[in-house]
Amino acid sequence: MKKQYLLTPGPTPIPPEVALKEALPILHHRTSEFAAVYKDVAEGLKYVFQTKNEVYMVAGSGTAAMEMAVVNALSPQDEIIVASCGNFGDRWAKIAQSYGVKVISASVAWGNAVKPAEIEKALKENPNVKAVYTTFTETSTGVVNDIKAIGEIVVKTNAVLVVDAVSGLGGQEFRTDDWKVDIAVSGSQKGLMLAPGLSFITLSDKAWKAVENSKIPKFYFDIKKYKKSYATSETPFTPPVTLIVALQESIKLIKERGLENLWNDYKLLAKAARAGMKALGLELFGETPCEVVTSAKVPEEIGGKIVKTLREKYGVSIAGGQGDLKGKIIRFAHMGYIGKADLLVGFACLEMVLTELGVKIEKGKGVAAAEEALLNG
Ligand SMILES: Cc1ncc(COP(=O)(O)O)c(C=O)c1O
Structure with missing residues (x-):
């Protein structure tokens, strides 16, 4: 022993209150009991993300939400800027390239922070860029990027700002709306103190316009399906009920503190x-x-x-x-x-x-x- x-x-440890919720009998996901939990969690996630927009829950690890942020905002042959400073920033480029998206790099060596001025320069040199993808806290190196400064730059352009907040959300000041982040993604197994397996994505109005133009084929990750189900406090497919029930508890703990x-x-x-x-x-x-x-x-x-x-x-x-x-x-x-x-x-x-x-x-x-x-x- x-x-x-x-x-x-x-993953990070799970508070006992949350672990107990993970042990409860499974609710069916098309019931009023589950809808009540979903509604409460959906509101709580807005607080955690500091956004007035809807936050969608997707079965899958953080990378699932990252992939959603690519397949729903872009079309093959689109140009994007990836500002990476580590392993997870590099993942944006890998996902995008696997869908035929052209990646312009504004990346820095691992251990450095991405340079907002480099992003600004790349946006000026490439006016057709559809989106800037970057990372909030780059877990592979322990570096934080200045998302607020990047937001001020990207907001002046037609591009959307997409931020991986998988490890930073709940742990370090992050303000989706105030910092002008158009798409933010996160996962369950870090600051949210849950078992792995649930991911989150939220989109601004500007990002929804990009969704309307997106031509990358998708089915499970089609964000429009999640938006439609959100209206009835549901998910389009069977959700990890256990994790969502437990998330209600961890959001309660976050709110209490x-x-x-x-x-x-x-x-x-x-x-x-x-x-x-x-x-x-x-x-x-x-x-x-x-x-x-x-x-x-x-x-x-x-x-x-x-x-x-x-x-x-x-x-x-x-x-x-x-x-x-x-x-x-x-x-x-x-x-x-x-x-x-x-x-x-x-x-x-x-x-x-x-x-x-x-x-x-x-x-x-x-x-x-x-x-x-x-x-x-
Ligand atoms: C910053 C960051 N982005 C993305 C991921 C990928 O998340 P997952 O392993 O849950 O798919 C992680 C996980 O370690 C991460 O720390």
Whole structure:
């Protein structure tokens, strides 16, 4: 028997209140009982996304909503700008290219933040661009992008702004409407504190105009079907009822704490995590660190070993690097149902593992620095 601590940037741990809802008997999805849950959740999602527009629920992981944001807004041969700074930003380009869309890159090296000025330049040079696709918090590197600044640029053009908020939603200030985001997508297994399997998408009026012109073939992901069903508090196909019932509970928890308080909670955890890493002599990775995951460089040959040993010996799951960053960074999440005590447990075990792997650190220093940050706000 080993107690597990899930400190990965998705999936994240589930609060007991939410887990209990996931265990309830299944409701049939064409009933007034389910419609009442759906209605409440749909309203709650508007709050979480900070939008007045409808938010649709789609069975599938976050990538399902990303694919919807491509197939419903574009036609084959359309030109789009992808501003990527990591693995998930690159995914926008991969999805679009697989539907014959032409991708113009405004991407930066992994670890940097995308440059709003580069997006502006690319939009000026390519006036036919239909959309700009980018990422809010790039989970693969731990970098946050300035979506507000990008929104101010894209709103002046005919293009729509599409943002992947899969890992940032609920964890760091994100305002769909105020920041002029036309399409925002997210998933269940991060800030929303649910099991994986449900994704979300919301569209502005400008985005709906793009939907009207879209010629990419689609069936399951046809957003118009979801809009039509929304009117009767339903989904077009059998939804993951369990997850939607549980989402009602997690939205209740989010509302009780208040989004702005939550954002501040994670900001403090991020501050503590950064202090802990620095105190252990680990250099932080990323130009503009986000508040839902902290990335730090580690001696290259032991990156994988740190993650493996932490999990196998202590039951603590953190993430390593992806792609070219494999083995070179570790990523420590502080989103969803991850709190101060989890962070301290994570740092204590990280110190033991680093010591066991021969990294010269002063045991207790990381924990002490994190404690200090937590105590002093
Ligand atoms: C920023 C970001 N975008 C997209 C995804 C993909 O989501 P999923 O794995 O749920 O399909 C993730 C998941 O890790 C993510 O963190």
